[in-house]
Amino acid sequence: MSGWEAWLGDEEAGAVMRTVVRQLKLWREAAGLTQAEFGAAIGYGEELVSSVERGRRIPRPEYLDAADRVLGADGKISAMKRDVAEARYPKKVRDVKRLETEAVEIRSYNNSVIDGLLQTEDYARAVFGSRRPQFPDDELEQRVAARLDRQQIFTSPAIRPVFSFVLCEATLRRPIGGKMVMRGQLQRLSEVAQLRNVDLQVLPLDQEENSGLGGPFRLLRLKTGVAVGLSEVQLSANVITDPKETTVLDMRHGIIRAQALPPRESLALIQKVLEES
16 A cells, blocks of 8 residues: 555545546546656646556646646546545544534534634644654645645535634643744634634633543534534544433533633633734
8 A cells, every 4th residue: 555545544535546546547548648748738747647647646636627628528537626635635534524514513622722623724734743753744734634624614505513612721822833823823713703603712721620621522413413522632533422421521511611711701812812922
């Protein structure tokens, strides 16, 4: 297993990508073009074309659009962009995104970093970049892209869940990525906090009671009424479906919300930290 097959790590995505790669090669050969000629025509080098056709690189949307135009595919190649976009992310990310798109309510608590759904691109890159051992450059960019792709849940007209985020004040003051990155991140929080379907609260550092010391977690209530918990610590990520355990998370999140500042006061604190930065 090599290239994107090793990165994707599951048969479902691998099958999608093998089909895409096979179609690209068949269209190129049917047009009578060598890899070098095809690369020149679409504005890419022969090495990149070879890497895509050998499964070492995942074709980007602009690559597929250029291929569609040069090969006269009348949209058939461009139509594969959506499949590639879904398949290019790890199975864990795809599974989480599927759950989020089925959710009517998403609740989150984090005392380590800003919740992934709220992260700016620069902040997300800094978070992934701080991981040790380090991610290879390609994988880091894929993870950043996947995180940003999940944030479409805020703007999609077909998906409008209710959000409840609680962030420990430490996440606002921890300068991940440096001063300018954090300023952009705090501005992003200020904007999201004012959305009608979002409650964003901050648990202040001077709050003596903190029921979230066990670490970050998320709780999703799906359209079916089923609750699903998500917990990620160190090298393990867990999906929690046992009703007894999701009930505990439900109760815990409610207590943490009660301990946190109300949304309006939380927004004022975020803006205060932004002014001080």
